[in-house]
Every structure is written in C-alpha cells, then in structure tokens.
Amino acid sequence: MLPTPSTDHVNFERIYEPAEDSYLLLDTLSSESEKGFLHERFDATEDARGNSPSPLVLEIGTGSGVVISFLHANSEVIFGRADVLTAGLDINSYACEATEKTVDVAEKIQAQDGKSHGFYLGNTLGDLCSALRPGMVDVLIFNPPYVPTPSLPVLPNFEQRAGELSYEDESHLLALSYAGGADGMETTDRLLDALPEVLGDDRGCAYVLLCAQNKPEKVKERIRKWGSGWHVETVGTSGKKGGWEKLQIIRIWRSIPHNTNNEEP
C-alpha cells in the first residue's frame, strides 16, 4: 500500500479533516483496476520516442491536500509516469495554503527516498471550474460537499479577511466542505455541468465521490445522456459500512476519439 501523506500541520478547525471519503479516493485511485485504466490512458510511450503530452491532474476542493499530494507523490505508480502536472483548487484560502504545504512535505519525503514525484503547479482560490480554460484538464478529482442540507452556505467573500477567525467563521468554512444543499447535489451538479467543457477532448476523465443520498444511479443515468462518447462507472465503494453515508466513486470519461469508430460502428 502507498503511504498516506502527512497532514499533521493542518488546522482542522477550519479545514476538512481527511475522513472515510478521502481514504476511499486514495484506495480507489491506487487500486489495480484504476492504475490499469490510467496507465493505458496516459501511456508515456505514445510515440516512437516515448513522448506524449504531460497530463494535467486537478483536484477541486483539496481541503487538507491529502488526495492531490498522494497523486502527486505517487504519480509514477498511479499514472505510469512522473511528468504529470498536478494542481489544486479550493474555495477556502486556508485549505489552499495547507494543500501547498502538504504537497511540499510529501514531495520532500519522495525525494529523500530517491523516488520521483509529479510537477505541482500550485493551488488556486476559486469556485469550481470558473477560472479554467476549456479542455485543459486530463484527470479531475472531486470530493464534493455531499451531505444533504436545507441550504448551501454562502460562498466566501472575495476579500480575504485578515486576522483572527471567530468560531462562526471557522464553522462556515467547514460547512462549505460538507454542506451540499438539496440531495447533497447542488454543488456537484454545477461541477458535472462544467465537466464536458473542462475535460480534455481526447484523454479527459473525472473521479467524483457520491453518497447514497445523492442518488448515484440517477446521476449516472444523467451523465450517460451527455452523448455517445461519454461513459460512467462506479469504480470504488465503501460497501461494508452501509448506513446513510454509504459512499462510492464514479469515474466519468470520454472515449478516446481514435477508438470511437471501433466501438460504435
């Protein structure tokens, strides 16, 4: 098993603490089946000289940074290549800072052990895909605020507050990380709507975490209606536990164009 990155430096009063959902993402992304899928999709020996464009791996809602730093540190194992560009985005500025530190720590440990890691571009403060150019992302990871709640917390003001945070401020930042509004899907719906534009035409894919109350079968049905090139499959579950927060990870991807003719005569 690949080591879980350290998040000892993270202040969990204002940043989501890695939990069952985070670990399900780590387990799923490093499973034999997903490694197989990603290795094939991002085969670094695409041309005769072993060159193919570096994939861009973006996590939205990095929180502590445990997931993106895991992918970053283990990019050679997971993607079959170390020339992977990694980046993160969060709506909580403290989470952005924490993620940069988490990546840095994970990267240093890899370097100490003489092992490779990806190339981290940095974290950006923002709202989902709003500042992304179309077609840039090859692998998008999203562990959404998925808990059904009566309403969504107000998005933070763009002005960064200075100084001490009150208990209410910190609760609000945490609420942004879990409160999902109706069916826990209000934020995930916005992300899904943006995916066809944001993902790269030829290699783009996304991993999105859902809980049972998000009505995953309905979500998948909806994605299948995007068109013939699109696929979706459940690739990881927290099956054992049951209960109201049963989790799963869906993988959403497009057929690579040169294969499309073979699949759909």
Added chain:
Amino acid sequence: MKVLTLNFLTCAVKACKSTSTSFPLHPKDCEMVSDTIEPNPKLLYNILPRVNWTALLTTVAELGFPELPPNPPTIEELQADEKMTQELHTLLLETQISEGCLVCGNCGHAYAIKEGIANFLLPNHLV
C-alpha cells in the same frame, strides 16, 4: 503559483470567457521567486506540446523574461540548444509568482496573488 499555470487559467467572469482578450491574463506588479529544480528534459519535452505558445510569448514579454522564439522549439532543437533549454527550464519549471495580480484584458478585473495563491473568487457584482 508556477508561471506555467497562466497557460491554463482565464477570467472567471462568465461573459469574458468567449472573448479572445480574456486569455492570457496579464500579470501586473508581480514579485517572482525561483525554486531550484534538477534538469528534467523529459518533463520539459512533454510539457511543450500542451503549452499555448502564443499566450506564453505574451506572458514572457509581460514578466520581462528573455524573448522566446516565435514558434515552439522541437525536441531536436532543444537538444541542440543548451541555452534555450535552460531558459525554458527556468521559466516553466522554476519560476513562481508570489505576489501581484492577474488582470483580465476584457473586463479589467484584477485577481490578486498573495503568498503564491491567486484568488479567483469574484466580488458580488461580477458573479
């Protein structure tokens, strides 16, 4: 944030996305820091095919970096040109923007960068 990030970002204002002037964003009053990164030609070669070169030329000129050739170099050209390889290594892999802002050429909104993190959250009147 690495300079290369500018190649992947655009203005967060919806109405700006379809305009050609919203990309690339224009760095303004930027402070730069440089990481030391071991030479990594493989990474450089595989980054180049996905760089929007025209946008990079604009960014490079605005940040005051040495001028790049008008077209992206091929791997063979890079292998034969140590100086250009070094310059691209410094620019794309080592250089970070730590403070300053990124300005949209269409709406003029300035996205602040503080401690290396750019803030793309919009004020209410632009959402």
